[in-house]
Amino acid sequence: MIIGKIEDGIVLDHITAGRGMEIYRTLHLDELDCSVAMITNADSVKMGRKDIIKIGRVIDINLDVLGFIDPGITVNIIRGGKLYKRERLTLPKSLKGVLKCKNPRCITTVEPELVSEFRLSEVDSRTYRCIYCEALAQLP
Amino acid sequence: MKHCIDIKDFTVDEINELIATAEDIIENPVKYAHTCNGKKMATLFYEPSTRTRLSFEAAMYELGGVVLGFSEAASSSVSKGESVADTVRTVACYADIIVMRHPKEGAPLVASMKAGIPVINAGDGGHNHPTQTLTDLLTIKREKGGFSGLTIGICGDLKFGRTVHSLINAMSRYPDVSFVLISPEELCIPDYVKEETLIPKNIPFIETTSLDDAMPYLDILYMTRVQRERFFNEADYLRLKDTYILTPDKLKNAKPDLSIMHPLPRVNEISVAVDDDPRACYFRQVRYGKFIRMALILRLLEISV
């Protein structure tokens, strides 16, 4: 499979196989006007299988969100056809305004102007809880 | 600025300090009678909870302060859809401290982020109810003289009763405490309480369905309501409800210095025949609730006596 090399853009590499679509949706890549390529189940020496996303423009990406979904991702920023910067991810301490709380009893469900916030409550299990109701974070 | 949103906001030292103040208030009520002169407490009750509201109001009046507020959302501007943030900002122009009861989880936390004055959570939709836990702790201190070395039986609905989870969490911070968790299998303690509190802290606990078997070992018996709506079918409810009703007969094997507690209101889980037993301390518990709220108000208003 051939997907053109990008001049300026972002390559999200080493996505855990199967998580690509989740990331596509969460970062709202469907709303971009540039080209976006998704490669699923690519061969990887390190991981066996992986997903890759190529975005044909340098956009602002919320690295905290990526770190929350899949901290193993490598973010490669490409400028002029060359690797300009490589970002490694960390587990964010808190996620603001990204995920909606799914607990129907949570105050954020009736007051939409409140900014949602989830905090890392346990590092090993990558557990995030709503600061308002303590419900576990769920992906959209 | 200190708020009281979740019992976990308070360290053991801070809790012990509140209890010491409450005990001093019990011994020397006159000394505290005018400590809140000129202070106003706003009680914002978005759902009715008469007991809790009266306890806070009595606490503030006994400190010499005054109380304003509403006791259900329907009678106030909040029924017109005003946000919690706007309401508390407005109220903060009139009051020195806010007490909030709200059906939605996290509403008092929102209030504490916006009000600019101390906020006390008086219950947010079955999520947190820190002043109930503080009340339970003061009761145990008064009835038992301390917290260490106690075997605490908790009986009834251990699954949905968040005050029970919060009591276990608070008591597990004291040394040499053990729990006997008594409930029908359908309402047993959730795994997260065991996995996040009991097991990591190496706290001995037994789960049982039999109140009779547990009785002889208990220093404290904390009874809770077993509510009809928690059961999938009526037959299960009818089969189980009487098993967890405390009667004088069931107390025959109990220790002579057992303390029987209940957060109240009760439905029928403690027979009225138990009320005259000196071991029944649930009405004293109500009184302690007022004293610990007095101590909390003083602490959050930063008034030292």
Ligand SMILES: [Zn+2]
């Ligand atoms: Zn929530």
